[in-house]
Amino acid sequence: MTIKRLLIAAAALAYLGFLAVLGASYFIGFKQASAWPPSGQEQIIADKDLPKVEKNVQQLEKRMTGLLPRGLYIVIDTAENKLTLKDGNKVVRSAVVSCGSGVVLEEPGGKKRSWIFDTPRGEFSVKTKITNPYWVKPDWAFIEEGEAIPRGMEDRIEAGTLGDYALGFGQGYFIHGTLYTRLLGRNVTHGCVRVGDEDLKAVFKAASVGTKIYIY
């Protein structure tokens, strides 16, 4: 009976001890929380430095504004498969597109090459504008279809696949048309950005070589 009581007392003490430690941790936590967000009092500026700081802030704001793209630019959201043609903050046109599928293609056999079908992300610019573009099928297009890679260039050329227009933005990537319009809005491409006919026409007409493209 005494042992049982001792055990109960020890358990109760351990429990109370645990509660005390937990209470202390909550006390510390709430104390930290009361200091949040930091007041910034340590950053206070001396009166003599005030004009200098104000000038510095103005200069920084001016520099930041100078970084913004001028004129028309294209923004592509690869997650939402959305292309937006913008002029400053104004949306000129918005389009549903298809971006890279993220699939990895591995070459069977000895060479063991592989390709990741991602739309590249970053800041680009329109490098080429092509009307009635042909698709020069790269090696992966044949490998994907289980076909032999042709030796001659003429066997790689395919007309009509890319739609009526193409805007090249480097490294073999294009904003172009598509036959697969029902897949617009989905991530299905090999890295290029597929756009519906009407939207592509509008973007092609509006953009010029040098137009900035932001893909994220």
Added chain:
Amino acid sequence: MKRIAALGIIAAAGLGCLMGAVGADKVELAKKQQALNAEYSLAKDANFYFVFDVPGRKLELRVRGMALRTWSLQSMRFWGEPHFAGSVELVRKTALKAPERIVITPGETETPAPAPAPPAKPAATGAATTAADFDLEALELRDMPKRFQLGFDNGLNLTIKAKDAGSRGLGGTVRDAWRWYIDLPLRNLFGAKEGQALAVLELVFEDEKDAQSIYWHFFDGIKGIIL
């Protein structure tokens, strides 16, 4: 005499308020300068970066000073040292079920190409909305986790989750409650394992797509500013 004293008190109080306001302005100016300096150092390159405005409760993906995407927080809570503001770099992105790329090796897996659709009609620009419901062999936004952790180089750990991406089952609820109400307070009291002060923020977003798109857009190594 009393009137003069009252006027004196009012004048002193007014002066005090004015001094306080000037002080507050100075603090704001100092903060603005610091934030602009930090952002300019990131924005002058073409890389994407993020700005996490904690008091403003929003997260932004930016490039060249331009906000590409803004996510508004529904709620947030935190444990630990509140001094996590400043320039940071994402060093770790972890999820219970991280999405994996589909690997295709022709001859081993057959992937039939979708058939071309009939030529688009001018009125059918919204065709994409009808294409939304079938599964594709692709890594898409819908495959991204609705709940994950972002670890930064200053020790800050962000848990991002969608409102309805709650704990799964009773076990999950108990585990989450244990972590938030017992484990983290105790770890905060006794110190974090890496020797850095504990700083854990949990951000909850209304729409599950918000959480998923953060996972999509925040890549390892992305730099940012926490205000």
